[in-house]
Amino acid sequence: MSPARKPARSGRLIVLEGLDGAGTTTQVERLASALRAEGHPVLTTREPSDGPVGVLIRQALTGRVVLPGSSGSQPLAQETLALLYAADRTDHLRAKVLPALEAGQVVLSDRSVLSSLAYQGASLPMEWVESINAHAVPADLTLFVGVSIEVAARRRAARGGPEELFDAVEKQRRISKQYEAAIRLRGKREHVVRIDGDQPVEAVTADCLVQVRKLLGRKPRRAAVR
Ligand SMILES: Nc1ncnc2c1ncn2[C@@H]1O[C@H](COP(=O)(O)OP(=O)(O)O)[C@@H](O)[C@H]1O
Numbered sequence: 001m002s003p004a005r006k007p008a009r010s011g012r013l014i015v016l017e018g019l020d021g022a023g024t025t026t027q028v029e030r031l032a033s034a035l036r037a038e039g040h041p042v043l044t045t046r047e048p049s050d051g052p053v054g055v056l057i058r059q060a061l062t063g064r065v066v067l068p069g070s071s072g073s074q075p076l077a078q079e080t081l082a083l084l085y086a087a088d089r090t091d092h093l094r095a096k097v098l099p100a101l102e103a104g105q106v107v108l109s110d111r112s113v114l115s116s117l118a119y120q121g122a123s124l125p126m127e128w129v130e131s132i133n134a135h136a137v138p139a140d141l142t143l144f145v146g147v148s149i150e151v152a153a154r155r156r157a158a159r160g161g162p163e164e165l166f167d168a169v170e171k172q173r174r175i176s177k178q179y180e181a182a183i184r185l186r187g188k189r190e191h192v193v194r195i196d197g198d199q200p201v202e203a204v205t206a207d208c209l210v211q212v213r214k215l216l217g218r219k220p221r222r223a224a225v226r
């Protein structure tokens with residue numbers, strides 16, 4: 001069957017969003033287990049993706065890829081990073097997300113375009129960030145796992161691992177404000193639900209599952225494949 005004649009997309013795209021340390025990675029795995037146990041076909045994935053541009057982004061976030069210059073090396077320009085996230089999203093949609101949706105799977109993605117609006121929008125005009133992400137597929141449901149800056153910082157510290165570009169508490173405070181603006185903007189086109197991420201892990205999962213079950217009980221919203 002040619003791509004143009006593929007049947008209507010029957011899967012659902014659910015995106016988890018939040019500050020670094022909010023617990024989105026934990027919740028994606030827990031939701032996937034719960035949904036699989038109920039018999040749903042589930043694909044878990046994330047952005048930055050595991051594709052070539054995603055790998056490059058992760059190297060840039062930990063200072064392994066830098067911009068060399070006459071006065072020493074510096075982090076990649078914010079604009080460059082924003083374009084890389086948008087490019088990674090294109091590849092991710094094509095390689096993983098759209099095929100899974102067409103196969104009728106529930107796709108659980110750790111982050112998507114709302115992250116670009118919040119993180120890159122914290123230092124660049126949000127309209128420009130939105131414009132370079134015009135190709136992004138709107139999620140059927142976005143679960144915004146809200147946590148206080150302090151809780152997120154404690155969880156990041158407990159998790160360990162290398163310090164990343166956006167980890168500083170002051171940056172997280174700006175990103176948190178920017179998430180609010182991004183939700184106002186994106187919330188007009190997407191169903192964004194806030195989840196209290198300060199709760200214990202099990203309670204966060206339970207709240208997420210209420211929303212996910214509501215979505216899965218409804219008919220798919222989209223008709224066209226591309
Ligand atoms: N609700 C929660 N309560 C307490 N600890 C949590 C909670 N959610 C996640 N954690 C822990 O916090 C750390 C960061 O969680 P993680 O899921 O990696 O966050 P994110 O992917 O949003 O950065 C991990 O060590 C995880 O076990």
Ligand SMILES: Cc1cn([C@H]2C[C@H](O)[C@@H](COP(=O)(O)OP(=O)(O)O)O2)c(=O)[nH]c1=O
Pocket residue numbers: 019020021022025046047048061085110111112113115116117119120164166
């Ligand atoms: C998807 C995306 C992520 N990011 C940032 C958020 C994270 O700081 C970083 C890597 O994402 P991630 O690995 O999900 O970080 P964490 O598990 O700590 O939440 O990339 C953006 O700045 N823009 C984007 O579009």
